[in-house]
Amino acid sequence: MGEFVVRGGRRLDGTVRIHGAKNAALPIMAASVLASSPVTLEGVPRLRDVDVMIQVLTALGAEVAWQGRTLVIDPRGINQYVIPQELMQKMRASIFVIGPLLARLGHAVAVQPGGCSIGDRPIDIHIYGFSQMGAEVEESDMGTRLDGQLKPASIHLIYPSVGATENLMMAAARTPGETRIRNAAMEPEIVDLAQFLEKMGATVRGAGTSDIRIVGKPELEGVTHTIIPDRIEAATFALAAAATGGHVVLQNCIAEHLPGLVGRLRDVGVEVVEKEGDVLEVTAPEKYRATPISLHTGPYPGFATDMQAQFMAFLLRVPGVHIISERVFENRLGHARELRRMGAQIVADQRVALIYGGKPLFGGEVRALDLRAGAALVIAGLFAQGETVIHDREVIERGYEDLDGRLRVVGADIQPR
Ligand SMILES: CC(=O)N[C@H]1[C@@H](OP(=O)(O)OP(=O)(O)OC[C@H]2O[C@@H](n3ccc(=O)[nH]c3=O)[C@H](O)[C@@H]2O)O[C@H](CO)[C@@H](O)[C@@H]1O
């Protein structure tokens, strides 16, 4: 495993173009399984997780090829329904293909997915939804096996799981009749998936609300689609610039997708200006005013759990005692311990952290425990005094394309090793 070496103290200044969203690209790649002709996806980020999804699709029988930043997926040869165990264990999002496989082939087999260790992350809500649609479920030491011809259903999710909503939407899109998903997740990535499914020929109403209705078709056509910008990547660059007292212009950034973040940045004196053409300009104040910040993460439009770690690192710059409560995952504050190795004053249990901001931070040896925890350490390293070595940089590269190169363009001193 590699490292990032960050030398802190440089003020970031410049322009960054935000790439397509990992969390929109992965389910949409999985939804390509539903098509009966090739799918063209534009703006797909070139990431480790995208590579894993390409391996999953290829193992199932699809042909996948890059053309620059465009990914062409020809699903016509898909005839396998067992997702290889090692790919399931590499990435949580591998589970997204079970809905499309079940709808297309009438079978799907998968072991419990792996991915970032931020909580247990069961798949019971996905499975409950498929069983409501008529799938037979068999659990064994081989994993979960689903069989049957799906029928439309009215499904109430006990929690608005993003992945379960997406999986069920995909399965419903190829199941004739109307499926209703209530207490559905409302994330922008759900809306992007809905638009993709609509282009393919399904009817989707209510995506972006908690009540989604999908009228499926027995055959869906391959289409061209552009992935929405990555709101988490945008937040990461905004917070990195703000934490260094700097300034950044984010291109291809949809400000409405950052509801919890923009307001809180403004609360502590950061100037955030929306400009024509999906541009967001972020300028740190000369000096942060003491402002206690209190937030809890939650399903959209709540504060995104995927921004929580980076926001915690940023808050270390802002004088005051801040509180962050993580309510989506039961074990997503591990970065607090790593930040403490850099001198951060944070008291945390598994769910709640008290952050004493406005005190100096010092470089140290730390580990990227998960993707966003790693991004938080990069942000901390950028304003810490001295050199920070972040181990396991591949964990960060799962979800950020060329993070270090793009930070260097805006003035950061960060090198891979
Ligand atoms: C690839 C992708 O898009 N990943 C995102 C997706 O993950 P993912 O789709 O896995 O997240 P979910 O919304 O499903 O999970 C949220 C919570 O629900 C629980 N749960 C989920 C499913 C289930 O069957 N049973 C269950 O108990 C999870 O353990 C977790 O505590 O949404 C998360 C929440 O915004 C983000 O942090 C991830 O970056």
Ligand SMILES: C=C(OP(=O)(O)O)C(=O)O
């Ligand atoms: C937790 C994340 O991803 P995944 O669901 O793929 O593990 C993330 O993107 O922060």
